[in-house]
Amino acid sequence: MINRKWTAFALATIVLVVTSGCVYRASIAQGNFLEEQDLEQLEIGMTRNQVRFLLGTPMVGDPFHRDRWDYVYYIKVGRDATVGKRWLTVMFSDDVVSEIRKDQDLDPRL
Numbered sequence: 001m002i003n004r005k006w007t008a009f010a011l012a013t014i015v016l017v018v019t020s021g022c023v024y025r026a027s028i029a030q031g032n033f034l035e036e037q038d039l040e041q042l043e044i045g046m047t048r049n050q051v052r053f054l055l056g057t058p059m060v061g062d063p064f065h066r067d068r069w070d071y072v073y074y075i076k077v078g079r080d081a082t083v084g085k086r087w088l089t090v091m092f093s094d095d096v097v098s099e100i101r102k103d104q105d106l107d108p109r110l
Contacts, residue, residue, distance in 0.1 A: 024078075031059050031073040034086055039102060042090070046097045051090055058090075067092040 038054055046054075051069070058069040071088040091099035 027075065027077045029073075029075045032056055032071045034071055034073055034088060039088070042097070042100060044097050044100065048092060048095055051097060055088075055090075 032055065034055065041054055042051065055071055058071050060070040060072060062068055062070070069090045069092070071086075071090070073084070073086040075084040077084075086103060088103070089099075089101040090097055091101075
């Protein structure tokens with residue numbers, strides 16, 4: 001009788017220890033999700049309001065460069081080592097888009 005209780009306890013302990021290492025890792029998505037169809041509609045000459053309507057408010061607001069909007073998107077899926085990064089910079093001149101920089105390389109330390 002004691003032997004059965006000991007075996008059941010040992011088995012339960014082993015199962016608990018083994019399954020505790022199988023923790024679910026949630027995906028991490030940060031920033032503005034930029035759809036390709038929205039990026040294709042972005043054009044030089046658009047106003048700030050048109051860009052805000054199309055892409056949303058930029059996550060990064062630089063008080064020193066008011067004519068620059070940065071849209072950054074970062075995703076890490078679960079335990080997968082691959083990381084998705086996208087960076088779009090929209091430059092304004094006289095409140096209209098003057099330059100668009102798409103898919104710039106992000107610092108790998110980010």
